[in-house]
Amino acid sequence: MMVRKKIEGACFLEMANVLLSLSVVVIFYLVYLYFKQKKLLERIQMSAVEAFASHNEMKETLRIGLYNRFRREPDLDKDDDPLLFEHFVARIMTTVRGGSTNVTRSSGDYGIDLEEHSDKGLYLGQVKCYNDMNPVGYEPIAIVHSQMIKQGAIGGYVVTTSRFTSNAIAYSEGLNIELINGNQLVELWLQHLEMKREHFAELTPIVVM
Structure with missing residues (x-):
């Protein structure tokens, strides 16, 4: 009987050791999976951050390119x-916002560059092709707001290749005037190009060979 109990006890201890070993293996495997998934997640997050940074760098390059393309030189040729x-901004607004956006006359426009006519009503806009060192202040916003009241416009916007001062941002609150900085202008431009591409693709017949 004693021998039998010893055998059973030995078998029990052996099974316990086996289960313990299996448990340790399972724990180590789970830990391995955890860190593997964690590293995978970190790689995914890092890739997303790099892609986002690359996208921002691309937008910044395009923004600077827009300024260099449209800035007014002192020795502007008369032609x-x-x-x-x-006109560039007007085309973008017409495509992205719908309706019809027209450029006003260079003189006698009372500080308004764009008039946007839509089903909702009239929107007035002013554009500023400035560099990074010249952020847009509150003055253009005040002009647009004044003309909104005089002309019965329901909204407006100020567009720049630069950025807006904190005073300008604070001044625009509650006036229904959208402030579109350089990076946002690039986003609208890319959206405009994509919408034009899709429209062209719809008009282009598919040739079956």
Whole structure:
């Protein structure tokens, strides 16, 4: 009987050791999976951050390119269009926002560069092709707001290749005037190009060979 109990006890201890060993293996495997998934997640997050940074760098490059393309040189040739940037923004607004956006006359426009006519009503806009060192202040916003009241417009916007001062941002609150900085302008431009591409693709017949 004693021998039997000893055998059973030995078998029990052996099974316990086996179960303990299996448990340790399972724990180590779970830990391995945890760290593997954690590293995978970290790689995914790092890739997302790098992609986001790359996207931001691309937008910044395009923003600077827009400024260099449309800035007004002191020795502007008389044959050059002084409203080139205004027409560029007008085309973007027409595509992205719908309706019809027109460039006002260079004189007698009371500080308004763009008039957007839509089903909702009239929107007024002003554009500023500035560099990084020249942020837009509150003055253009005040002009747009004044003309909104005089012309019965329901909204407005100020567009720049630069950025807005904190005073300008604070001043625009509650006026229904959208402030579109350089990076946002690039995003609208890319959206405009994509919408144009899709429209062209719809008009292009598919040739079956």
